[in-house]
Amino acid sequence: MFHPHTENDRQEMLKAIGVGSLEDLFSGIPEKHRFPRLDLPEPLTEMEALAELQSIASENDTAQDLPCFLGAGAYHHYIPAVVDSILRRGEFYTAYTPYQPEISQGTLQVIFEYQSHIVNLTGMDVSNASHYDGATAAAEAINMAQAIQRGKRNKAVISPAVHPHYRATIDTYIKSADFEIVGGDLAPTSGPEALIPLIDQDTAVVMVQYPDFFGRLYDYATLSRATHELGALLAVVVNPIALAILKPPADFGADIVCGEGQSLGLPLSFGGPYLGILATKNEYVRTIAGRLVGETTDSDGKRGYVLTLSTREQHIRREKAGSNICTNQGLMALAATVYISLVGKEGLREVADLCYQKAHYAAGEISKLKGFALWHDGEFFHEFVVACPRPAEEINAHLLANGILGGYAVGNDYPEMENAVMFAVTEMNSREEIDYLVSVLAEVGDD
Numbered sequence: 124m125f126h127p128h129t130e131n132d133r134q135e136m137l138k139a140i141g142v143g144s145l146e147d148l149f150s151g152i153p154e155k156h157r158f159p160r161l162d163l164p165e166p167l168t169e170m171e172a173l174a175e176l177q178s179i180a181s182e183n184d185t186a187q188d189l190p191c192f193l194g195a196g197a198y199h200h201y202i203p204a205v206v207d208s209i210l211r212r213g214e215f216y217t218a219y220t221p222y223q224p225e226i227s228q229g230t231l232q233v234i235f236e237y238q239s240h241i242v243n244l245t246g247m248d249v250s251n252a253s254h255y256d257g258a259t260a261a262a263e264a265i266n267m268a269q270a271i272q273r274g275k276r277n278k279a280v281i282s283p284a285v286h287p288h289y290r291a292t293i294d295t296y297i298k299s300a301d302f303e304i305v306g307g308d309l310a311p312t313s314g315p316e317a318l319i320p321l322i323d324q325d326t327a328v329v330m331v332q333y334p335d336f337f338g339r340l341y342d343y344a345t346l347s348r349a350t351h352e353l354g355a356l357l358a359v360v361v362n363p364i365a366l367a368i369l370k371p372p373a374d375f376g377a378d379i380v381c382g383e384g385q386s387l388g389l390p391l392s393f394g395g396p397y398l399g400i401l402a403t404k405n406e407y408v409r410t411i412a413g414r415l416v417g418e419t420t421d422s423d424g425k426r427g428y429v430l431t432l433s434t435r436e437q438h439i440r441r442e443k444a445g446s447n448i449c450t451n452q453g454l455m456a457l458a459a460t461v462y463i464s465l466v467g468k469e470g471l472r473e474v475a476d477l478c479y480q481k482a483h484y485a486a487g488e489i490s491k492l493k494g495f496a497l498w499h500d501g502e503f504f505h506e507f508v509v510a511c512p513r514p515a516e517e518i519n520a521h522l523l524a525n526g527i528l529g530g531y532a533v534g535n536d537y538p539e540m541e542n543a544v545m546f547a548v549t550e551m552n553s554r555e556e557i558d559y560l561v562s563v564l565a566e567v568g569d570d
Contacts (some may be wrong), residue, residue, distance in 0.1 A: 194547025
């Protein structure tokens with residue numbers, strides 16, 4: 124075991140705080156509770172511990188080991204080596220909130236550039252410096268809408284095709300508030316037109332997803348007009364990779380854009396840390412949660428970066444804060460910034476196009492199989508739902524037995540879709556992998 128402090132160091136510290144020994148530090152704890160016996164295994168050497176941990180890790184079946192067709196909000200994309208190389212630089216790896224601009228110019232510039240990338244992708248006017256993940260960003264979008272409406276409207280219309288985890292997080296946020304959420308009772312097959320009758324004078328915001336949870340693509344222009352005619356706001360949950368080839372949400376009148384940025388250079392990592400995107404129009408900038416970095420000039424006329432707007436409780440009175448649990452996921456925002464800067468506009472478009480083309484090839488081949496059918500016959504990006512001849516758990520178990528990480532069992536969130544599996548296809552899936560997936564699924568249909 125490595126102890127960084129010498130005996131002299133410990134004695135100096137004890138003297139400074141006015142105690143005679145380490146044991147004296149625990150005098151406030153009843154003696155019978157001070158040093159409980161733990162049922163721990165025998166100690167291991169470093170070499171033995173490493174071998175044990177590697178053995179445990181080898182039991183995991185990951186997207187690095189098997190062909191992966193699992194998505195539902197977190198996707199297996201290629202991450203250039205330079206992303207991780209820059210992240211591990213000490214000046215970034217350990218950086219915290221840039222409270223002092225004079226010593227934080229590098230971090231501030233990265234955040235400014237991240238914001239600029241998100242603005243370019245979404246078509247919005249301003250982006251904040253990121254949230255924990257897509258679900259919390261969506262919840263903050265609802266909070267924003269309430270603030271913009273000054274609490275005079277107490278209802279949100281949320282599409283049932285918004286990610287179930289996002290809707291659950293939103294419910295947690297507003298559980299104790301006098302605020303109503305409607306739309307969840309609509310059928311999963313419902314399109315945006317089904318939301319229009321639910322909008323009224325008490326509606327603060329309408330939220331949809333683009334592409335939606337099932338991968339479907341809709342033009343929300345008609346819904347946007349209906350929303351704004353009744354004075355409500357339109358919030359759109361996005362996949363940033365898809366925006367490389369799709370119309371930006373600003374083009375059909377989105378007021379708030381949120382989403383998950385994991386696909387921009389972040390690994391799957393067993394669920395996190397991820398990156399919450401939140402962007403809006405200039406007129407609503409005062410209500411956006413978190414921090415905004417702006418560009419300015421210093422006393423010598425040189426370009427510099429500062430925290431322009433900080434609506435967190437550390438900076439202003441709590442009752443004036445836009446949110447008191449949002450944070451800047453600085454390292455994750457840096458990864459997204461490096462990724463976007465490296466692949467560039469054309470590279471992002473190529474990644475998105477590969478996802479689109481490969482997914483459509485896979486969907487076409489699967490739909491030819493006996494017992495399988497596409498659940499939706501409209502347009503989609505890189506995810507699609509398949510109605511299967513057996514329950515989704517059986518389908519995925521058969522795929523895993525044949526060395527494939529299968530799709531998402533949609534029935535987990537939509538019980539009426541027990542036999543539905545949602546497959547995600549990215550640039551990482553070769554044609555050979557897709558053909559192998561189809562051949563294994565064919566075995567199920569032939570049984």
